[in-house]
Amino acid sequence: MKAVGLxxxxxxxxxxxxxxxxxxxxxxxxxxxxxxxxxYFLQRGEPALLPRRERTEMALQGGADLVVELPYxxxxxxxxxxxxxxxxxxxxxxxxxxxxxxxxxxxxxFLNLFDFLQARRTEYGRRIREYSSLGYSFPKAxxxxxxxxxxxxxxxxxxxxxxxxxxxxxxxxxxxxxxxxLQTIQRMTAGYHDDQLSGTDISSATSIRRRxxxxxxxxxxxxxxxxxxxxxxxRNYLHSGSPLFEWEKYxxxxxxxxxxxPASWLEEIYEAEEGLHHRMQSVMKRNSTFHxxxxxxxxxxxTWTRLQRFATHVLTGTSKAEAAAAMETGQADHIRLLGMxxxxxxxxxxxxxxVDIPMISSLPKDKTPQQKLDEKAxxxxxxxxxxxERRDRWRSEYEQPPLFFES
Amino acid sequence: MKAVGLxxxxxxxxxxxxxxxxxxxxxxxxxxxxxxxxxYFLQRGEPALLPRRERTEMALQGGADLVVELPYxxxxxxxxxxxxxxxxxxxxxxxxxxxxxxxxxxxxxFLNLFDFLQARRTEYGRRIREYSSLGYSFPKAxxxxxxxxxxxxxxxxxxxxxxxxxxxxxxxxxxxxxxxxLQTIQRMTAGYHDDQLSGTDISSATSIRRRxxxxxxxxxxxxxxxxxxxxxxxRNYLHSGSPLFEWEKYxxxxxxxxxxxPASWLEEIYEAEEGLHHRMQSVMKRNSTFHxxxxxxxxxxxTWTRLQRFATHVLTGTSKAEAAAAMETGQADHIRLLGMxxxxxxxxxxxxxxVDIPMISSLPKDKTPQQKLDEKAxxxxxxxxxxxERRDRWRSEYEQPPLFFES
Numbered sequence: 001m002k003a004v005g006l007x008x009x010x011x012x013x014x015x016x017x018x019x020x021x022x023x024x025x026x027x028x029x030x031x032x033x034x035x036x037x038x039x040y041f042l043q044r045g046e047p048a049l050l051p052r053r054e055r056t057e058m059a060l061q062g063g064a065d066l067v068v069e070l071p072y073x074x075x076x077x078x079x080x081x082x083x084x085x086x087x088x089x090x091x092x093x094x095x096x097x098x099x100x101x102x103x104x105x106x107x108x109x110f111l112n113l114f115d116f117l118q119a120r121r122t123e124y125g126r127r128i129r130e131y132s133s134l135g136y137s138f139p140k141a142x143x144x145x146x147x148x149x150x151x152x153x154x155x156x157x158x159x160x161x162x163x164x165x166x167x168x169x170x171x172x173x174x175x176x177x178x179x180x181x182l183q184t185i186q187r188m189t190a191g192y193h194d195d196q197l198s199g200t201d202i203s204s205a206t207s208i209r210r211r212x213x214x215x216x217x218x219x220x221x222x223x224x225x226x227x228x229x230x231x232x233x234x235r236n237y238l239h240s241g242s243p244l245f246e247w248e249k250y251x252x253x254x255x256x257x258x259x260x261x262p263a264s265w266l267e268e269i270y271e272a273e274e275g276l277h278h279r280m281q282s283v284m285k286r287n288s289t290f291h292x293x294x295x296x297x298x299x300x301x302x303t304w305t306r307l308q309r310f311a312t313h314v315l316t317g318t319s320k321a322e323a324a325a326a327m328e329t330g331q332a333d334h335i336r337l338l339g340m341x342x343x344x345x346x347x348x349x350x351x352x353x354x355v356d357i358p359m360i361s362s363l364p365k366d367k368t369p370q371q372k373l374d375e376k377a378x379x380x381x382x383x384x385x386x387x388x389e390r391r392d393r394w395r396s397e398y399e400q401p402p403l404f405f406e407s
Numbered sequence: 408m409k410a411v412g413l414x415x416x417x418x419x420x421x422x423x424x425x426x427x428x429x430x431x432x433x434x435x436x437x438x439x440x441x442x443x444x445x446x447y448f449l450q451r452g453e454p455a456l457l458p459r460r461e462r463t464e465m466a467l468q469g470g471a472d473l474v475v476e477l478p479y480x481x482x483x484x485x486x487x488x489x490x491x492x493x494x495x496x497x498x499x500x501x502x503x504x505x506x507x508x509x510x511x512x513x514x515x516x517f518l519n520l521f522d523f524l525q526a527r528r529t530e531y532g533r534r535i536r537e538y539s540s541l542g543y544s545f546p547k548a549x550x551x552x553x554x555x556x557x558x559x560x561x562x563x564x565x566x567x568x569x570x571x572x573x574x575x576x577x578x579x580x581x582x583x584x585x586x587x588x589l590q591t592i593q594r595m596t597a598g599y600h601d602d603q604l605s606g607t608d609i610s611s612a613t614s615i616r617r618r619x620x621x622x623x624x625x626x627x628x629x630x631x632x633x634x635x636x637x638x639x640x641x642r643n644y645l646h647s648g649s650p651l652f653e654w655e656k657y658x659x660x661x662x663x664x665x666x667x668x669p670a671s672w673l674e675e676i677y678e679a680e681e682g683l684h685h686r687m688q689s690v691m692k693r694n695s696t697f698h699x700x701x702x703x704x705x706x707x708x709x710t711w712t713r714l715q716r717f718a719t720h721v722l723t724g725t726s727k728a729e730a731a732a733a734m735e736t737g738q739a740d741h742i743r744l745l746g747m748x749x750x751x752x753x754x755x756x757x758x759x760x761x762v763d764i765p766m767i768s769s770l771p772k773d774k775t776p777q778q779k780l781d782e783k784a785x786x787x788x789x790x791x792x793x794x795x796e797r798r799d800r801w802r803s804e805y806e807q808p809p810l811f812f813e814s
Contacts, residue, residue, distance in 0.1 A: 260723055
């Protein structure tokens with residue numbers, strides 16, 4: 001069986017994701033679509049709007065055959081480690097290719113870029129440091145370095161977020177020595193039609209989240225942007241009174257952490273550097289919403305995303321030592337199965353003997369460094385729930401089997 | 408002006424407190440009653456039911472002339488340090504005597520006990536350790552040691568909680584070399600009449616809290632147990648929608664802390680010992696209320712109070728290193744003025760030049776070790792409030808002048 005791997009957040013699953021999933025299956029001529037999906041906290045340093053279980057269900061409805069988790073240490077990371085974790089899992093699962101969406105839309109520029117940087121890594125590193133020392137954020141410094149080093153070269157535009165990720169997928173496949181083929185699909189921006197879609201609205205996940213959070217309990221505002229099954233699922237979820245998980249609901253917990261941990265401990269949280277922890281403590285008290293706090297916390301030197309990731313690590317209590325332990329092998333130390341259909345199950349049976357890291361469905365008693373962080377991320381993630389539901393969700397981390405989807 | 412010092416929690420101010428306050432003034436023939444009052448978290452390891460400001464108001468209404476704060480490092484401590492901190496403040500403020508309520512009711516047995524233990528400290532320490540190693544809690548081990556060492560001696564019964572505190576007040580006055588006279592008043596249990604009292608109900612603060620928490624918004628259930636002004640004040644507080652601060656409201660924050668801090672950090676929380684932090688982490692997830700959690704956490708080896716204090720230190724993020732720094736001098740490192748009337752103000756003017764630790768009304772920018780912990784305790788204490796009120800209460804730590812009471 002031939003498998004294609006997708007690296008996803010599905011926050012939430014929308015028309016663009018559906019398009020990417022179906023088109024990837026065709027482009028790779030694959031029997032099986034494997035999704036590596038971020039669990040609790042995402043690359044932008046945000047909680048996932050819906051729990052993992054619900055997002056898994058939506059992915060399976062949308063055509064995924066097998067959904068596995070990207071552990072916390074990779075899911076809430078800059079693009080380099082995010083890509084490395086996800087690619088290592090797809091490689092372990094025997095995917096023949098990894099197919100990512102990009103603004104670029106063709107794969108050669110990514111391969112060119114990788115070769116270019118292999119050859120001129122030292123100079124690139126030096127330029128990044130120079131621009132950073134002038135106060136530019138990392139993405140801006142990277143973009144300026146390229147403009148300087150290779151003006152006019154046929155390279156992907158790295159000011160586009162999905163091109164950046166695409167580059168790091170390319171890098172990870174090469175550095176991990178994977179035989180997976182790299183493919184990319186141009187991100188759909190408008191005009192795609194399919195009868196499974198509720199409408200032709202191709203909205204970004206960001207704008208969908210904004211509409212949902214701003215109109216809690218009124219999913220109609222996003223109906224046009226989601227495939228019909230995903231929309232029905234989301235509507236039922238909200239109508240049953242289940243919450244959207246978003247930063248504002250975590251803000252009191254972030255305050256509790258940041259204002260009561262000894263400063264010397266806060267400094268030992270992963271991604272604390274250059275006095276960020278002092279800055280966090282000093283602005284934390286004066287604001288009554290997360291949004292206000294972030295505006296006060298933001299500096300030119302760090303991206304919003306970078307600062308949100310630091311806030312996430314404070315919330316989940318991820319120390320530098322724990323992060324270092326979880327990153328030590330440079331790859332996923334386990335694969336957690338979240339959901340599958342019959343095709344995914346059959347595929348798993350064909351490859352499971354070749355997977356040489358543990359495949360689990362719920363957390364074991366003795367945890368790997370990455371599982372320890374996943375356990376803490378789950379503890380933090382479910383805090384906004386009422387006490388009994390919180391306890392039940394925590395328990396399911398240890399007991400719940402993967403979701404089986406009868407298509 | 409002659410001052411008598413009282414060491415109080417007023418959680419909340421009730422008929423028994425009123426009796427103690429008035430009787431102490433008479434017994435000491437004092438012009439001024441000074442109350443050293445615990446701030447946010449109390450000796451039993453609980454949040455104060457009402458904020459400091461409100462309890463100060465009730466104390467002034469009840470006859471106190473000057474109310475100052477017992478810093479967190481002493482207020483949430485076993486009796487030895489609790490007494491030491493409070494006595495050091497009264498001594499600094501020039502009180503002529505300290506007058507405590509006790510089950511015993513006369514002072515000689517306390518003085519006898521102090522002399523007895525001075526003489527036989529080594530044997531006493533050995534016996535305590537022996538009984539402790541058999542699994543007895545500290546109070547029980549102390550009581551058994553006395554029964555063994557001095558059967559029938561005229562010593563206070565140390566199975567009574569206020570006698571234990573009385574002993575430690577006696578010890579602190581002696582060890583600090585204070586010239587304050589020690590006095591005690593038998594705790595009133597029934598039958599005292601005064602027209603300022605709403606009724607003749609002499610209830611313990613514990614039973615009053617239980618009735619209030621069990622019937623939030625229905626202060627009538629405690630009307631008979633409070634002086635009329637205190638009752639009116641409490642009723643207005645509750646009718647305006649202000650909350651009672653009790654452990655259940657902090658439980659999600661305790662869970663957040665205990666389940667996301669690295670185990671090696673939780674072990675560095677003050678009063679973590681012998682694997683208590685592991686035990687806390689392992690039972691924390693399985694319970695959905697603080698009360699359930701405490702039942703699961705409790706062992707024969709530790710008192711409920713001792714375990715609640717540990718939970719309090721987790722909530723406030725008080726590390727062993729911070730606690731050690733705050734306890735280094737063995738005395739209060741500042742005096743925080745919470746409230747006064749004209750008499751209290753006049754008294755302050757007569758003694759302020761002799762006070763050789765800083766007297767403050769709000770927190771300064773550069774904080775002493777004890778003030779650092781008070782700041783964190785305030786951050787934790789106000790967490791259950793809605794965001795804007797929380798922010799305003801935090802701000803008042805830095806800006807609010809002491810309460811002035813026009814009697």
